Amino acid sequence: MQARASMPYLALVDNLLFARTQMGVSLGFHIIFAAIGIAMPLLMVISEVAWLRTKDPDYLELTKAWAKGTAILIAIGAASGTVLSFELGLLFPGFMRHAGAVIGMPFSLEGFAFFAEAIFVGIYLYGWNRVRPALHVAAGIAVALAGALSAVFVITANAWMNHPRGFRIEDGVFVDIDPWHAMTTPFGVHQIIHMLVAAYLATGILVAAIHAWILLRHPGNPIHRKALGIAMAMVIPAAIVQPAIGDFASKQVARYQPLKLAAMEGQFKTEANAPLRILGIPDREARETRLAIELPGLLSFLSYGDRDAVVQGMEDFPEENWPPVVVHYAFQLMVLFGMLLFFLSIWAAAHWIGRRRLPQSRAFLWCVLLSGPLGMAAIEFGWIVTEVGRQPWVIYEVMRTSEAVTPMPGLIAPLIVSCLLYIGLSIAVIAVLYRQVMIAPGLPPAPGPEV
Amino acid sequence: MAWVMALVILIALILYAILGGADFGAGFWDLFASGPRARRQRDLVALAIGPVWEANHVWLILVVVALFTAFPPAFAVLSIALHVPLALMLLGIVARASSYVFRNYDVAGDVVQQRWGNVFAYASAATPILLGIVVGAISSGAIRVDPERGFEVLTGFFAPWVRIFPFAVGFFALSLFAFLAAVYLIRETHDPELQEDFRLRALIAQGGVVVFALIAALTSRLGAHEEFHVRLLGSWWSWLFFAAACVVAAITTLLVVRRRYALARIFAAGEVAVVVAGWGFAHQPFLIAPDVTIENAAAPAATLRLLIIVLAVGALTLFPSLYWLYRVFKREPIFEELRRD
Ligand code: HDD
Ligand code: HEM
Ligand code: HEM
Numbered sequence: 121m122q123a124r125a126s127m128p129y130l131a132l133v134d135n136l137l138f139a140r141t142q143m144g145v146s147l148g149f150h151i152i153f154a155a156i157g158i159a160m161p162l163l164m165v166i167s168e169v170a171w172l173r174t175k176d177p178d179y180l181e182l183t184k185a186w187a188k189g190t191a192i193l194i195a196i197g198a199a200s201g202t203v204l205s206f207e208l209g210l211l212f213p214g215f216m217r218h219a220g221a222v223i224g225m226p227f228s229l230e231g232f233a234f235f236a237e238a239i240f241v242g243i244y245l246y247g248w249n250r251v252r253p254a255l256h257v258a259a260g261i262a263v264a265l266a267g268a269l270s271a272v273f274v275i276t277a278n279a280w281m282n283h284p285r286g287f288r289i290e291d292g293v294f295v296d297i298d299p300w301h302a303m304t305t306p307f308g309v310h311q312i313i314h315m316l317v318a319a320y321l322a323t324g325i326l327v328a329a330i331h332a333w334i335l336l337r338h339p340g341n342p343i344h345r346k347a348l349g350i351a352m353a354m355v356i357p358a359a360i361v362q363p364a365i366g367d368f369a370s371k372q373v374a375r376y377q378p379l380k381l382a383a384m385e386g387q388f389k390t391e392a393n394a395p396l397r398i399l400g401i402p403d404r405e406a407r408e409t410r411l412a413i414e415l416p417g418l419l420s421f422l423s424y425g426d427r428d429a430v431v432q433g434m435e436d437f438p439e440e441n442w443p444p445v446v447v448h449y450a451f452q453l454m455v456l457f458g459m460l461l462f463f464l465s466i467w468a469a470a471h472w473i474g475r476r477r478l479p480q481s482r483a484f485l486w487c488v489l490l491s492g493p494l495g496m497a498a499i500e501f502g503w504i505v506t507e508v509g510r511q512p513w514v515i516y517e518v519m520r521t522s523e524a525v526t527p528m529p530g531l532i533a534p535l536i537v538s539c540l541l542y543i544g545l546s547i548a549v550i551a552v553l554y555r556q557v558m559i560a561p562g563l564p565p566a567p568g569p570e571v
Numbered sequence: 572m573a574w575v576m577a578l579v580i581l582i583a584l585i586l587y588a589i590l591g592g593a594d595f596g597a598g599f600w601d602l603f604a605s606g607p608r609a610r611r612q613r614d615l616v617a618l619a620i621g622p623v624w625e626a627n628h629v630w631l632i633l634v635v636v637a638l639f640t641a642f643p644p645a646f647a648v649l650s651i652a653l654h655v656p657l658a659l660m661l662l663g664i665v666a667r668a669s670s671y672v673f674r675n676y677d678v679a680g681d682v683v684q685q686r687w688g689n690v691f692a693y694a695s696a697a698t699p700i701l702l703g704i705v706v707g708a709i710s711s712g713a714i715r716v717d718p719e720r721g722f723e724v725l726t727g728f729f730a731p732w733v734r735i736f737p738f739a740v741g742f743f744a745l746s747l748f749a750f751l752a753a754v755y756l757i758r759e760t761h762d763p764e765l766q767e768d769f770r771l772r773a774l775i776a777q778g779g780v781v782v783f784a785l786i787a788a789l790t791s792r793l794g795a796h797e798e799f800h801v802r803l804l805g806s807w808w809s810w811l812f813f814a815a816a817c818v819v820a821a822i823t824t825l826l827v828v829r830r831r832y833a834l835a836r837i838f839a840a841g842e843v844a845v846v847v848a849g850w851g852f853a854h855q856p857f858l859i860a861p862d863v864t865i866e867n868a869a870a871p872a873a874t875l876r877l878l879i880i881v882l883a884v885g886a887l888t889l890f891p892s893l894y895w896l897y898r899v900f901k902r903e904p905i906f907e908e909l910r911r912d
Contacts, residue, residue: 209650224640
């Protein structure tokens, strides 16, 4: 059996699709736990510091309850991340073979961030009686920092895929490699900031939603009011700055990947005074986006700070390089969710400035509860914009995804297995966490199977 | 510089074996928890690996990232030729990690906890076998590539690993890890009965190590590449490592028999280290015998130089933190302390 035995063309195309789907599903799964791994330690540390300062036992109970959830979620994050490290090779060996030497550096740095995270998380979770309180908090802070750092490093690698530099190509071989130049692409700036803020925002609102739900069932419960307070204190600033950072991200995309911007916005024609489209269905045959609400000149303004600036449309680029249409929908959904979270936070912040506390009404709690999944959903859609918007390139304008994919036939099998695995894991995680929430501190004991 | 990186990868692999390997071995003993103390044996396993398994696991990630940064074609070749066992191993890793935390934190009651425990035990047993299969396939010389044509893989997706030798190495790895874990676990409790349980298990596992080492040695000839086989057993220092492994194994066994557990812990780790190091040295100058070598797969010098600097600086922060971790948890068993909670 020859690895590169001439496979029918169609089988190869399908294989590419399966490989991309599997990569996307795995990343989409991992990113949720990664975001939680970045932000949850910060929540725990804040609560623990509050305990040390006020000696209010509520905060201690809250810290321990959060720590349990974090232990579960970080373990899943570590496992799914390990899968990704291998999958880069298993699915896209052509990519790793050339890119490994260029962007292995951030991954290696990330390795040390993982070490720090894993070491200190062990001390944090099991060391309550073994290290002094100050050192315990320090271990928690180290976990929080290491989580953020690992995100910084891995996004550096992703930014290079979007804006590759630090090498030359000679006869299909990467030469003159400068790994440092490669890992400092300007594209990373907005990606890193936007993603870190997204992690704090999405995790915070998810946690807030859980406590809002408990508060709806047990109004006024002091522990959960405190929990909601801490979580919202993380959400509010993040949600308020995120649209501004997103605007900066658009400007960066406009500058470095005009085709992606055009696809995001459903902009087919190259024109001055381009409108911002809300909703709308991009029609590739007719080369226009139908049924959109158009705000004249706004796209030119948002992208280049000038209403009369010329925005390049997709028609300027060869059609075989157009990314899929979903980019447009994903972008719209991310922005929609971002704006919803923004307004929720403005409401909470206004109330807090006026009365020094969060709104107490059930309406507010309901809004928080319903907004819970929006942050994570925005992260997913944001990554779809970035990754699918980069297609058909795995390394932007350097290597096509089709050149990177593995010659391994039958990729449908691992795809199905991993989908089933992720579905099963998601159900299990939700069930385990749900049962944890049901025994949350300060609640009357639930009539469960445990007697 | 490529040689430095090869050495670094080997060291990381050794550390993964003596630290992460033991965590898998401990999970294996969950499978064979038996007798009146079965429940306590399982709890001991769970609490012993609790604080450290995530950190120990990162060594594997370091091996992978160092491999694809320093020797990108080698990583690409392995990913293609050993796609199937690697994918299965990942499945095992995910199942082990998630069932472990579910087992510890799910409050659905004993039955559900038992079920997670079973998944944890089976995954812990299967993963080292798959790891061993991968290692065995790499050493057997059965993966052929054409370095002239962009390291195109010439052999199939099953042929290099579906043979006796890789499986023998797989079971050898499992017994080695099980042995290591049993020796470590003795020191994880003050309870003399539990200590005796794991002493017995350590001795049985050591027997398994010897048996599978013999089988692997006898089958290594089957289908292995000629030149490589000569190297694996033919050069003077492969014999040196072989002799060292035998001596250390004998001493470890003696220490366990005579209940000198503190020393036994060190020697057991030494036994595994010598085995992995011997394997690594017998390999050079190959990464994947016989076509991929340290020289022809190395990344450009600029990458290697920066990588070595990064690893050196990283090590400066890593080792003190690791030292703290083990000092906090491995000097005094945490089992009795946490079980009371
Ligand atoms: C809580 C999550 C969240 C929220 C509320 C938003 N985003 Fe976002 N966005 C992300 C989470 C995210 C992300 C998942 O983190 C991405 C994917 C890649 C990246 O760097 O960030 C992203 C990417 C991303 C990109 C593409 C960048 C690229 O391709 O490199 C743009 C242009 C925006 N965002 C713009 C916005 C705008 C204008 C928002 C207005 C409200 C917005 N985002 C809200
Ligand atoms: C964590 C959030 C991320 C998500 C949700 C995500 C999502 C995706 C998706 C959906 C695809 C498939 C593209 C398609 O179907 O057209 C993809 C491909 C890919 N992504 Fe990401 N991505 C993420 C981050 C990253 C990062 C940080 C890297 C870093 C190296 C990366 C590397 C890749 C690679 C190598 C591919 C395969 C090649 C390709 O299809 O372009 N991704 N990702
Ligand atoms: C932008 C996307 C990503 C972010 C923000 C991110 C962030 C993180 C964080 C914070 C963790 C810590 C574990 C946790 O808290 O759950 C983690 C774990 C991990 N990630 Fe990612 N990651 C991303 C994408 C990737 C990709 C593309 C890879 C692989 C190439 C990867 C490999 C890993 C590995 C191996 C771990 C496990 C570390 C351990 O054992 O502790 N991640 N990631």
